[in-house]
Amino acid sequence: MSEMGDMVIESISLAIDSYLTGTNTKDQVLKLSDSIRVxxxxxxxxxxxxxxxxxPVADDFRLIRSSTEISYAFSxxxxxxxxxxxxxxxxxxxxxxxxxxxxxxxxxxKHMIKEAVLSFAELDIRKAIEIREDEKFIDRIYxxxxxxxxxxTNTRCALAEALLLRYLERIGDHAVFMSDAINYIVTGKHRPTDERIASHTKTEHDSSSNPN
Structure with a gap:
């Protein structure tokens, strides 16, 4: 999953560079996209x-199911x-x-994707808060x-920017979907409540404070 996350960030960076700098990165991004799909x-x-x-029992089944959903989001x-x-x-x-x-x-x-990868690796649902805040920011800009x-009055620039912002907004939506899948692994629920996040934080704190 971490490797897929790295490839996604690289592909998005190259794709945006094609717009910001006028360079042609289509072939590179297509190759990365194909690798992610594989x-x-x-x-x-x-x-x-x-x-x-x-x-698998319930906990393992949730991990297996969510792994498929998360890898699909990467694709x-x-x-x-x-x-x-x-x-x-x-x-x-x-x-x-x-x-x-x-x-x-x-x-x-990029921050959302990195947080989603870390959240999956650490099964830390608190990162869902940051992911959602980033998604709200992207939605607001759009x-x-x-x-x-x-x-x-510049129709060409306006249409191009509208398309790109829409694609980024959709990527943000999928990142939130990933965070919901991670929450499902941890809690059995698709969207964390404030109480669950606080409970998860308290459990982790207690575990780190008490090595036994």
Missing amino acids: KYYEVEDLTFDMLLKYQ RFGRYAYDITLVRDLFGDVSECTNASLVESTKKV RERLPKLIES
């Missing part, structure tokens, strides 16, 4: 084998990254367009920029 199939095959061979990230590179093919070099909102949204998206883009 990893997804590997995870899917592995989880299926585990279900057949080991007949969608790769596809969205490739779609972003196609914006450059459609509109040409638009690196002269205003891009501050895209830069901010991209930073948040909502605030869209009316301005509609009124823009």
Whole structure:
């Protein structure tokens, strides 16, 4: 999963570079997207084998099920990254367009993916709070920029930015979906409540304070 996360971050960085700098990264991103999809199939095959061979109990079943969902989300990230590179093919070099909102949204998206990977590795549902806050930030940028883009006199830049912000917004949605899947592993529920997050924090604190 960590390797898939690294590939996703690289693919998104390359994809956004294709827009911000006017470089053609389509082939590189497509290769990464294909590699991520292969990893997804590997995870899917592995989880299926585990279900057949080991007949997992509830906790293990939640981990297996959520692993498939999370790896699928990674595969969608790769596809969205490739779609972003196609914006450059459609509109040409638009690196002269205003891009501050895209830069901010991209930073948040990368942070969300890193937090999702760490959350899965550590089974830490507290990171879901940060992921959701980042997602709200991305949604807010999208909502605030869209009316301005509609009124823009530069149609090419406006359409390109609207598409890219929409792709980043969808990536953010999938990152939240991942955090919900991680919460399902830990608690058996798809979305953490404040009480569950506090309980998880207290349990971890007690465990670290009492080595026995």
